Amino acid sequence: MIDPVIASRLQFAVTTIVHIIFPVMSMGLAPFLIYFTWKDIRTEKRIYEQLRRFWTKIFAISFVVGTVTGIVLEFEFGTNFAAFSTAAGELFGGPLAVEGMMAFMLEATFLGVFVFGRDRVGDKLYFVSSVAVGLGTWLSAVWILIANSWMQTPRGYELATENGQTIVHLVDPMAAYLNPRFGYMYVHMQNAAVESVALFMAGVGAYYVFRHHVWGYPVENVNFWEATLKIGLVALLITAPLQVLHGDMYGRHVAETQPQKFAAMEAVWETESYVPEYIVAVPTSVDGFTDPRAKELFGIGIPGGASWLASGGDPTAEIRGLNDFETEAPPVAIVFWAFRAMVGLGFWFILLAFWGGYRWYKGQLLEDGLLHKALMGSSLLGIIAVELGWIVTEVGRQPWVIQGVMRTSEGVSPGLTGTEATITLVGFVGVYATLLGLYTYVIWRIIRNGPPGGDQLRVNRDETPAPGPETPVPGVSDDD
Amino acid sequence: MTSVDSLAAGPLFGLPLAELWFGLVFTMLATFLFLDGFDFGAGAIFALLETDDERETVLAAIGPFWDGNEVWLVVFGGALFAAFPPAYAGLFSRHYLLMFGILGALILRGLAPEMYEQRHDAPWQQWWGRAFVAGSVLAPFLLGVFAGNWLVGSGRSLTIAGLVVGVTLTLLTVVSGAAFLQLKARERLPEAVTTYGTAATVGYLLAVVATLGVLAVYLPAGLSALLTPPIVALVAASIGLAAGYVIALRRERSLQALGAAAAMTYGLVAVVAILMYPAIDPATGATVRGTIVSTLPLNLMTIGASLLLPLVAVYFVVLYSAFSGPISPEEAY
Numbered sequence A: 001m002i003d004p005v006i007a008s009r010l011q012f013a014v015t016t017i018v019h020i021i022f023p024v025m026s027m028g029l030a031p032f033l034i035y036f037t038w039k040d041i042r043t044e045k046r047i048y049e050q051l052r053r054f055w056t057k058i059f060a061i062s063f064v065v066g067t068v069t070g071i072v073l074e075f076e077f078g079t080n081f082a083a084f085s086t087a088a089g090e091l092f093g094g095p096l097a098v099e100g101m102m103a104f105m106l107e108a109t110f111l112g113v114f115v116f117g118r119d120r121v122g123d124k125l126y127f128v129s130s131v132a133v134g135l136g137t138w139l140s141a142v143w144i145l146i147a148n149s150w151m152q153t154p155r156g157y158e159l160a161t162e163n164g165q166t167i168v169h170l171v172d173p174m175a176a177y178l179n180p181r182f183g184y185m186y187v188h189m190q191n192a193a194v195e196s197v198a199l200f201m202a203g204v205g206a207y208y209v210f211r212h213h214v215w216g217y218p219v220e221n222v223n224f225w226e227a228t229l230k231i232g233l234v235a236l237l238i239t240a241p242l243q244v245l246h247g248d249m250y251g252r253h254v255a256e257t258q259p260q261k262f263a264a265m266e267a268v269w270e271t272e273s274y275v276p277e278y279i280v281a282v283p284t285s286v287d288g289f290t291d292p293r294a295k296e297l298f299g300i301g302i303p304g305g306a307s308w309l310a311s312g313g314d315p316t317a318e319i320r321g322l323n324d325f326e327t328e329a330p331p332v333a334i335v336f337w338a339f340r341a342m343v344g345l346g347f348w349f350i351l352l353a354f355w356g357g358y359r360w361y362k363g364q365l366l367e368d369g370l371l372h373k374a375l376m377g378s379s380l381l382g383i384i385a386v387e388l389g390w391i392v393t394e395v396g397r398q399p400w401v402i403q404g405v406m407r408t409s410e411g412v413s414p415g416l417t418g419t420e421a422t423i424t425l426v427g428f429v430g431v432y433a434t435l436l437g438l439y440t441y442v443i444w445r446i447i448r449n450g451p452p453g454g455d456q457l458r459v460n461r462d463e464t465p466a467p468g469p470e471t472p473v474p475g476v477s478d479d480d
Numbered sequence B: 001m002t003s004v005d006s007l008a009a010g011p012l013f014g015l016p017l018a019e020l021w022f023g024l025v026f027t028m029l030a031t032f033l034f035l036d037g038f039d040f041g042a043g044a045i046f047a048l049l050e051t052d053d054e055r056e057t058v059l060a061a062i063g064p065f066w067d068g069n070e071v072w073l074v075v076f077g078g079a080l081f082a083a084f085p086p087a088y089a090g091l092f093s094r095h096y097l098l099m100f101g102i103l104g105a106l107i108l109r110g111l112a113p114e115m116y117e118q119r120h121d122a123p124w125q126q127w128w129g130r131a132f133v134a135g136s137v138l139a140p141f142l143l144g145v146f147a148g149n150w151l152v153g154s155g156r157s158l159t160i161a162g163l164v165v166g167v168t169l170t171l172l173t174v175v176s177g178a179a180f181l182q183l184k185a186r187e188r189l190p191e192a193v194t195t196y197g198t199a200a201t202v203g204y205l206l207a208v209v210a211t212l213g214v215l216a217v218y219l220p221a222g223l224s225a226l227l228t229p230p231i232v233a234l235v236a237a238s239i240g241l242a243a244g245y246v247i248a249l250r251r252e253r254s255l256q257a258l259g260a261a262a263a264m265t266y267g268l269v270a271v272v273a274i275l276m277y278p279a280i281d282p283a284t285g286a287t288v289r290g291t292i293v294s295t296l297p298l299n300l301m302t303i304g305a306s307l308l309l310p311l312v313a314v315y316f317v318v319l320y321s322a323f324s325g326p327i328s329p330e331e332a333y
Helices: A004-019 A021-043 A046-079 A082-116 A123-152 A173-177 A180-214 A222-257 A259-266 A305-311 A332-361 A369-377 A381-396 A418-449 B002-009 B017-046 B052-062 B066-083 B085-094 B096-116 B122-152 B160-185 B192-218 B229-250 B254-276 B295-322
Strands: A157-162 A165-170 A277-283 A297-302 A400-402 B279-281
Touching: A004 A021, A004 A046, A004 A381, A004 A418, A021 A046, A021 A123, A021 A180, A021 A381, A021 A418, A046 A082, A046 A222, A046 A418, A046 B066, A046 B085, A046 B096, A082 A123, A082 A165, A082 A400, A082 B066, A082 B085, A082 B295, A123 A173, A123 A180, A123 A400, A123 B295, A165 B295, A173 B295, A180 A222, A180 A332, A180 A369, A180 A381, A222 A259, A222 A305, A222 A332, A259 A332, A259 A381, A277 A305, A297 A305, A332 A369, A332 A381, A418 B096, B002 B295, B017 B052, B017 B066, B017 B096, B017 B122, B017 B160, B017 B192, B017 B254, B017 B295, B052 B096, B052 B122, B052 B160, B066 B085, B066 B096, B066 B295, B085 B096, B085 B279, B096 B122, B122 B160, B122 B192, B122 B254, B160 B192, B160 B229, B160 B254, B192 B229, B192 B254, B229 B254
Parallel strands: none
Antiparallel strands: A157 A165, A277 A297
């Protein structure tokens, strides 16, 4: 049987890594859906109705799977981390309760109206419901990230000992909830969600555009897929550079507030100054993969880059090495490589955005097969980058569950047995693998079936003459 | 910081906030058990329906509502966590496997309708239909087991008291489900739904008797805990409501029947809460006043909840009025 502490940590890792996919999809889609709904109501153009209805289907399934996997996380604080919940409930439970009442209620109720109610409610209420659902998803992230960021940079609390247990008391709510990390985290996460969805839209659109314009196959509703590609690309052009910009600020903030995490991100073991930033790092031995050490890496490094990043402009600044902390280092290999992969992807997305933007400017967006393939291959990489970022955040703060206050191992439920924890861990791996498979299958079917067309559309009900043949002639673009 | 200081000085308006939150947490639980209860009950009745059209009708009836209804469980968990952290942590970790059983059932119930609608071949729909029924029946059953264990203060996951309360709660969801389906889809579902509702009510009353019997044995105070005016009044009211429910259902006054089912659900949860007080976790003897968070967060939460819960009520009114009246077949998801 696996040790309950290890099993609980692994289980929380598995359940969060799977869960985060669904909120990323729903939070990222929210602004697009509000826009599509607005344009659909205002212009009554079929393209906007198609965009709204197609992406609402993907939103709805993401939301449902996000609900059932999200409740699991709330329960796990009690089941697996009872000691943490008892100690920190005052600061940590409040945001979760408010998230439920303020955000989750808003999105879940208006989701019913938004998904099922187009023919039941008027235009105004329908638009309001799209805004309510979108606002709900973004407010939800506010409270969840308040809870998480407080664990990274705890403020506004006092420690007391009651019945032999250490209890965290709330003394300054503003300092606790608007703790230093919260702003960085929220901006970085929300932008990442929109960027991930932008990449997904561009990739899916590129697939059909490629089939039609490059391979010359007939594709139904090709103008819908062209629009999807273009909208995804516009959103990528906005979000990709921003992500790297505030990612840089976020990194500097981590260096200030969680120096041990920063040292792990850079694999700096000995305290030194003038530390280089390795853009491309290649270990010089097999051990270098599992035990990266900045000194032993062969790579393209910016001299003083890591020092510059940590200090906000001073390439000679000192970075405190992992050996100089009292607590043991987090798993450095995971943090170091995940951070590099995330940053690498971030720059790749910028390149992709400018490549697409340039082709579009030149009027060659629909013909560049290589670009289409790159976009297709990158359609899920945004979500991968989010996962990597959270791995850096959560693995990197170990051994602390509350930075400097409580260790993760101290937070696990005292009565939990290895048998119980192993049963549920194995169960979750099985159930969540199935869940992910089914979700992928449903999304694949939605994409394969394409948007609703012809007489399924509301817009056409008011038009007397039937629109022309749906299927475009192979090789001929019906681009506007 | 004077405002924070005054919020930390004492309970808002000198109110007994610990008791108010104890009541609020159980009200949230009851709201969940009624609202998602009729979804669960509809899922159980789904098993007894034969044609594709009837089954699609059940899914269409709960489609717009169930997700919002389920959030009451999230809010219940969040409020228990925020107001009584040691009780939340103790209960959830002690009933470890049971909690994951509940989560598994909820996953199955949430996912199955989405999957059912994806494909229309018989083996696929048979499989997901069964998964939907299993999730819909297991979720209230296991929640009932949890509630029973909670009340009698058992550290184990399987107890007689838990099993009996589990059966009681499951039957109560069928009572609610029959009224809800009659309200939403009288024309499209067989007359037998009324019979199911009546049978479930009779079963529920028998199960209540069994529950009271088990509680008389397992509660430390024994029978005397049950022979108090509030408990006797609630049980008597439940019997009256059950009779009213059957009459209303047979006369196709579905909304009245649904109202009676709601009152029965709140009544059952009230019995549990009254029997538990002043403890909140009888297994450890932890009390409501002993586990409540300190004054400042408690006051903040009270302000937050009094601003937010009325808004939540508005959301539900919007949702339920947008989809009032019988559902039409085109609305099948």
